[in-house]
Amino acid sequence: MKKVALLVGLAAAIGYNNAEAVDWNWKGDIRYRYESTFKDNESKDDDHSRDRHRMRVRFGVYPWITEELSAGLQLSTGGSETTSRNETFDDSFLADGIYLNEAFVDYHPMFLNGDVNVILGKRDVAKTLIVMKDLLWDSDITLEGATLQYGKDADGKEKDGVNAVLGYYAVNENNGDDKAAPDYREVDGYIVSAQLAYTGEVSDLSYKIGAGYYDLVNLDVKRSDDPDLGSKPDFNYEGKDFNIVELFASVGGSITETVPWKVYGQYAFNTASNDATRSDRYNIDDDKRDAYLIGLQIGGAKNPGEWAVSGEYVTIEKDAVTFLTDSDRNGGSSTDLEGFKLNATYHLVQNMTLGATYMNFSKIDDDSVTNHLLQADVVVKF
Numbered sequence: 156m157k158k159v160a161l162l163v164g165l166a167a168a169i170g171y172n173n174a175e176a177v178d179w180n181w182k183g184d185i186r187y188r189y190e191s192t193f194k195d196n197e198s199k200d201d202d203h204s205r206d207r208h209r210m211r212v213r214f215g216v217y218p219w220i221t222e223e224l225s226a227g228l229q230l231s232t233g234g235s236e237t238t239s240r241n242e243t244f245d246d247s248f249l250a251d252g253i254y255l256n257e258a259f260v261d262y263h264p265m266f267l268n269g270d271v272n273v274i275l276g277k278r279d280v281a282k283t284l285i286v287m288k289d290l291l292w293d294s295d296i297t298l299e300g301a302t303l304q305y306g307k308d309a310d311g312k313e314k315d316g317v318n319a320v321l322g323y324y325a326v327n328e329n330n331g332d333d334k335a336a337p338d339y340r341e342v343d344g345y346i347v348s349a350q351l352a353y354t355g356e357v358s359d360l361s362y363k364i365g366a367g368y369y370d371l372v373n374l375d376v377k378r379s380d381d382p383d384l385g386s387k388p389d390f391n392y393e394g395k396d397f398n399i400v401e402l403f404a405s406v407g408g409s410i411t412e413t414v415p416w417k418v419y420g421q422y423a424f425n426t427a428s429n430d431a432t433r434s435d436r437y438n439i440d441d442d443k444r445d446a447y448l449i450g451l452q453i454g455g456a457k458n459p460g461e462w463a464v465s466g467e468y469v470t471i472e473k474d475a476v477t478f479l480t481d482s483d484r485n486g487g488s489s490t491d492l493e494g495f496k497l498n499a500t501y502h503l504v505q506n507m508t509l510g511a512t513y514m515n516f517s518k519i520d521d522d523s524v525t526n527h528l529l530q531a532d533v534v535v536k537f
Contacts, residue, residue, distance in 0.1 A: 177218045177219065177220055178218065178219040179216050179217075179218050180216065180217040180218060180219065181214075181215075181216050181217075182214075182215055182216075182217060182536075182537070183212075183213060183214035183215065183536070183537050184211075184212075184213050184534060184535065184536045184537070185210070185211070185212050185534070185535050186210065186211040186212075186532055186533070186534045186535075187208075187209075187210055187532070187533045188208070188209045188210070188211070188241065188530055188531065188532050188533075189206070189207075189208055189209075189530070189531045190206070190207050190208075190209060190528070190529070190530050190531075191204055191205070191206045191528070191529045192204060192205045192206075192486065192526065192527065192528050192529075193205075193526075193527040194486075194524055194525070194526055194527070195524070195525040195526075195527060196523070196524050207243050207244070207245070208243070208244045209241040209242060209243050209244065210232060210241070210242050210244070210251075211231070211232055211233065211240050211241050211242070211295075212231060212232045212242075212253075213229055213230070213231040213232075213240065213256060214229065214230055214231075215227060215228055215229025215230065215256075215257060216228055216229075217310075219309070222265055223262060223263055223264055223265050224260070224261070224262055224263075225260075225261045225263070225309045226259065226260045226261065227257050227258070227259050227261070227276075227278065228255075228257060228258050229255075229256045229257035229258075230253050230254065230255060230256060231253070231254060231256035232251055232252070232253065232254070233254070233295075234252055234254035236482070237293075237296065237478070237479070238293035238295055238296060238478070238479065238480075238481070238482035239293075239295055239482055240256065240295045255277070256277075256297055257276075257277055257278055257279060257297055258276050258277050259274055259275060259276030259277060259278045260274070260275050260276060261273070261274050261309055263309055269308070269309070270305055270306060270314075271303070271304065271305055272302070272303070272304040272307060272309060273301075273302075273303055273304075274301070274302040274303075274304065275301050275302075276299070277297050277298070277299045278297060278298060278302070278311075279296075279297055279311070280292045280293075280294070280296040280297065280298050281294065281311065282307075282310070282311025282312075283298050283302050283304075283311070283320075283322065284298070284302075284320055284322065284348065284350060284367070285313060285318055285320055285350045285352050285365055285367065285403075287363070287365075287403040287404075287405060287419055287420075287421050288403075288419060288421055288448055288450065288467070289448075289480065289481040290401075290421040290423055290446055290447070290448040290469070290471070290476065290480060290481075291369070291399065291401060291421075291423055291476050291479065291480055292479055292480070293479060293480060293481045293482050294481070295482075296479060298322070298324045298346075299324055299325055300322060300323045300324035300325050300345075300346075301322065301323050302320065302321070302322040302323075303320070303321045303322070304318075304319070304320050305317065305318065305319040305320075306318035306319060307320075313352070313354050313363075314354070315354050315355060315356075316353065316354065316355070317351075317352075317353055318350075318351070318352045318353070318354065318365070319350065319351050319352075320348065320349070320350040321348070321349055321350075322346070322347070322348040322349075323345060323346070323347055323348075324345060324346045324348070325343065325344075325345050326343075326344035326345055326346060326371070326374060327343060327344035327373075328343050328344075329342055329343050329344075342373045343373060344371075344372065344373045344374050345371075345372050345373070346369060346370065346371050346372070347369070347370045347372065348367065348368065348369045348370075349367065349368045350365060350366070350367040350368075351365055351366055351367075352364065352365025352366075352403075353365065359408050359409070360406055360407065360408045361406070361407050361408070362404070362405065362406045362407075363403075363404065363405045364403075364404045365402075365403055365404070366400070366401060366402050366403070367400070367401040367403075368398070368399070368400055368401070369397070369398075369399045369401070370397075370398050370399075371396075371397040371398075371399070371477060374392050374395070374396075374397060374477070375392060375393055375395070392477070395427075395438065395439055395474065396427035396428070396439065397425055397427055397476075397477055398425065398426045398427040399423055399424070399425050399426070399475075399476060400423070400424050400426055401421065401422070401423045402421070402422045402423075403419075403420065403421045403422070404419070404420055405417055405418065405419035405420070406418055406419075410453070413455075413458075413461055414453065414454050414455075414461075415453075415454065415455050416451070416452065416453045416454075417451070417452045418449075418450070418451050419449070419450050419451075419452070420447065420448060420449040420450070421446075421447060421448045422445075422446070422447045423445070423446040423447070423475055423476055424444055424445055424446075424475065425439065425444040425474055425475050425476070426444075427439055429441075439474045440472075440473065440474050442472075443472040443473045443474045443475065443491075444472060444474055444475050445470070445472050445475050446469075446470060446471040446472060446475035446476050446480075446490075447469070447470055448467055448468070448469045449467065449468055450465060450466060450467035450468070451465065451466055452464070452465040453465070454500075456500040456501065456502045456508060457502065458502060459502050459503065459504050459505055460502065461501075461502050462499070462500065462501045462502070463498075463499070463500045464497075464498065464499045464500075465497070465498045465499075466495065466496070466497050466498075467495060467496045468494075468495045469484065469492070469493065469494060469495070469496065469516075470492075470493040470519065471484075471489075471490045471491070471492050471493070472490065472491065472519060473490045473491035473519075474490070475490060476489075476490060477489070477490075478490075483514060483528060483530075484496075484514060484516050484526075485514075485516035485517065485518070485526045486516075486526040486528075488518075491518055491519055491520075492516045492517065492518060492519065493516065493517065493518075493519050494514065494515045494516030494517060494525075494526075495514075495515055495516075496512065496513070496514045496515075497512070497513045497514075498510065498511070498512045498513075499511050506535060506536050506537060507533070507534070507535050507536075508532075508533075508534045509531075509532070509533055510530075510531070510532040510533075510534065511529070511530070511531050511532070512528075512529070512530040512532070513527075513528070513529050513530075514526070514527070514528040515527055516528075
């Protein structure tokens with residue numbers, strides 16, 4: 156009995172010591188959003204507004220386990236859409252679901268001075284890749300797979316100098332249940348990505364310039380036919396291929412000590428070739444492969460009493476990028492759109508900001524319907 160008590164006490168002591176050594180880093184945020192959408196329709200058949208209240212909640216822990224090892228675990232609302240973590244208030248006060256939004260380990264060996272991160276698991280896209288804005292990636296996406304980073308710290312922020320990322324991310328796993336289906340192919344869908352960027356300063360200006368390549372393999376599916384890919388937005392990628400090249404850059408400075416400015420831009424081009432063996436399907440349109448985003452931001456809203464305003468112009472042709480782009484533009488249609496976005500943010504009190512966003516988008520070749528979107532946000536971080 157004494158031996159058992161000794162072993163239990165020793166195990167408890169070891170666990171207590173290990174727990175004391177871990178820096179847990181609890182983080183979370185709550186966003187309350189009022190959203191109003193309105194269609195300016197020339198035919199006047201469907202021009203009524205849709206108003207809804209929505210909540211996004213994210214809460215997680217990011218332990219620094221040793222000098223070379225960290226991890227992350229985050230829960231969130233909104234598990235039914237790939238590109239959204241919002242929960243709409245519409246179900247007679249039922250309890251809302253909580254889902255696993257992040258779960259990863261990050262190994263950063265000290266013999267490489269902590270400049271290299273090996274990340275395995277599911278992690279926020281902006282901390283996984285080098286993301287300028289949301290031309291390719293909606294900000295709510297959490298990628299699933301393996302990532303090798305150079306020049307990022309363990310929190311996902313780019314350091315000055317060279318930044319590079321290689322990644323493999325699973326989109327869909329084919330379990331072989333539909334072998335009798337027409338055109339069945341027992342293949343898995345995945346993304347291979349490679350990025351290179353440089354962050355630096357010249358005189359009083361800071362800048363970033365970079366490029367990326369994304370090969371979306373075996374994404375030959377319809378969203379409505381593949382519920383494993385999520386419920387929204389709808390798409391049809393039968394016979395299509397996506398080998399996307401991205402170029403991005405930004406330059407910024409300071410108007411005053413508390414008011415920075417930045418000009419930024421992204422350009423994406425789908426370089427994939429059409430598949431001659433799939434001519435009866437929906438191949439890439441050679442004239443609809445480009446997408447670009449340009450914007451200006453003034454202010455940072457980092458501290459109470461500070462503000463920020465921004466404006467962006469966006470064009471996305473129908474075969475340029477995929478459903479993983481921002482989901483709010485043009486009624487959630489993802490591609491084949493052009494228009495602008497305006498945003499204003501005010502840091503009211505410590506850890507609390509107020510924001511307003513207005514979007515005005517229509518189809519590129521058909522401006523008979525314009526989608527207006529107004530969002531008013533209250534965000535609290537802790």
